[in-house]
Amino acid sequence: MQSIYLLVGTLLACHGLYLFIKRRIHVRNLPPKYWTIDPFMNFDWIFSTAMNANMQLTLFEKYGHTYRLSKLTNPMATIITCHPESAYTILAGQDWGVEFRKPGMGQLLGSAFICTDGSEWKRSRKMIRPAFNRPNIDNFDVLEGVADKIIANIEAADGNVEMGSLMYDALMHSSMQFILGLDSTVENDGRPMDVQTFSKLWQEGLLGMGIRLLLGGSFSKTFLPKARYQDVCNRIHSFIDFAIDACGKEGSDSAKKTKTMAEIVKPQAEDRADARSQLAQTLLASQDTTGVLTCNVFHLLSSRPNVWAQLRKEVSSAGPELLTWEGLRLNTTIQNILLETLRLRPVFPQTGRFAIRDTVLPSGGGPNHDQPLLVPAGTFAISSSWGVHVSKEIYGPDADEWKPDRWNNFKPGSSEFLAFGAGRRACVGKDKALAEAAYLLVRLVKRFESFESRTPEWKPDATFSMKNKKGYQITFKVQDGSGQDKNIM
Known part of the structure; x- marks a missing residue:
């Protein structure tokens, strides 16, 4: 009997040793682990990287291009990577989905292209795609009025403005027209509220939505x-519903070269709630992109007066064709400035995806973490475009510096520049955002000889989009009617 107990004990010990060795081999072939205090939700990592955006890059320096977060029952609950091919695969691959966003976004923004997969995403994408065709993005009629208002506000403030709030308010008016088809200056047409009230509610709603995305649907x-x-x-829904109901009431003009998104979406939508979801999610995506990009351009230009002077010289000598989509697209200096800003300060520095089936990332596995990595279904992954964009292996030893001229000779591969995503989910409004930012830049360059930033420090806030926590306090040199400077810097 004693020998039987000894045999059973030996077998159990061997089995335990086998499981231990197998687990050690498995873990050894996984990416390095970030040790979190919270083993259930990893809240300490979430809040640490949200409060200090630079930590996103610091952790890559510490752990390498790919690392993981674990939970009690899952040694690889989350993968975070800035490896170019892996980051691209997460963004572009069909094994990765975004429906995990629905519980946090749905109450405010409904179900549309930002939080759907499969056939539902394809339908949403198809609905909004025509709004970004060439005739629509080549029409600057509304944006001309927006630029006029921005310049008037700067002059009225003697050149001293907070660029972030100025851009946000101005572009909200532009978005109203482009997406909802509403003239922001009209107040007596039966709409539930004025644009200023809607804008405040919109910001409050986005804050609440962001918290719910961060904490998860069940906890929230x-x-x-x-x-x-x-x-x-x-x-917010009542305001968008008003725009949907008002759309087409005055009859359709078949001779119009451009259409608002509401005019495009409404006939295709299943019902009003469906149309509202498409419009609300487009409003979220379109406004932040142009505004944040433009503010970051000015913040970076404030430390490069030579680049501003070069651009001003080009703009001053250019003809009216510059202020067209084609003219702006072909201006090398403008495009270099925009691309370099998006490289160093991508509007959306990281993007989350959910593995909807077992899949493989090109790198992160093996003893040296340079082999393909098996990723089980249900794993959450974060693709860091910011981490890719500051890679010295891709952009050289000066990757941390803002140098627009680098784009004269550098042509990145599809996995090396991810400012607008990648693959089939790449931002459908890319050309519109670039055209709007370029147009606003040219208009301000034409009007103001120089400017300086009163908040030169850069402290990134990357909880949603890449903004400066310090704000964008700027002083423009403004001339009065006699040509005399009102602000001498």
């Missing part, structure tokens, strides 16, 4: 207050 439903957020959502 259980612990977050519901009444105020629901009221904000309802009021």
Whole structure:
């Protein structure tokens, strides 16, 4: 009997040793682990990287191009990578989805292209795609008025403005026209509120949505207050519904070269709620991109007066054809400035995806973490375009510096520049955002001889889009009617 106990004990010990060795081999072939205090939700990592955006890059320096977060029952719950091919695969691959966003986004923005996969995503993408065709993005009629208003506000403030809020307010008016088909200056047409009220509610709603995305649907439903957020959502919905109902009331003009997104989406939508979802999610994507990009351009240009002077010289000698989509696209200096800004400060520095089936990333596995990495279904992954963009292996030893001229000779591969995503999910409004930012830049360059930043420090806030926590306080040199400078710098 004693020998039987000894045999059973030996077999159990061998089996335990086998499992231990197997697990050690498995873990050894996984990416390095970031040790979190919270083994359930990894909240300490989430809040640390949200509060200090630079930590996103610091952790890559510490752990390499790919690392992982684990939970009690899952040694690879989350993968974070700035490896170019892996980052590209996560963004472009069909094994990765975004429907995990629905619980956090749905109450405010409904179900559309930002939080759907498969056939539902294809339908949404098809609905909004015509709004970004060439005739629509080559029409600067509305943007001309936006630029006029921005310049007038700068002059009225004697050149001293907070560029972030100025751009946000101005581009909200532009988005109203392009997406909803509403003239922001009209107030007596029966709309539920004016644009200023809507804008404030929109910002409040996005804040609430961001918190719910961060904490997850189940936690948010259980612990977050519901009444105020629901009221904000309802009021935002009523404003967008008004625009949908008003669309086409005055009849359709078949001779029009351009159409608002509401005019394009409404006939295709299943119902009003479906149309509202498409418009609300486009409003989210379009406004932040142009505004943040433009503000970051000015913040970087403030430390490069030579680049501003070069651009001003080119703009001053150019003809009216410059202020067309084709003219702006072909101006090398303008495009270099925009691309270099998007490289160093991508509007959306990282993007999350969910593995909808077992898949493989090109790198991160093996003892040296340079072999393909098997990723089980259900794994969350974060693709860091910011990390890719500051890679010295791709962009050289000066990758941390803002040098627009680098684009004269550098042509990145599809996995080396990810400012607008990649593959079939790449940003459909890319050309529109670049055209708008270029147009606003040219208009301000033409009007103001120089400017300086009163918040030169860069402290990134990358919780959603890449903004400066310090803001964008700027002083432009403004001339009065006699040509005399009102602000001498």
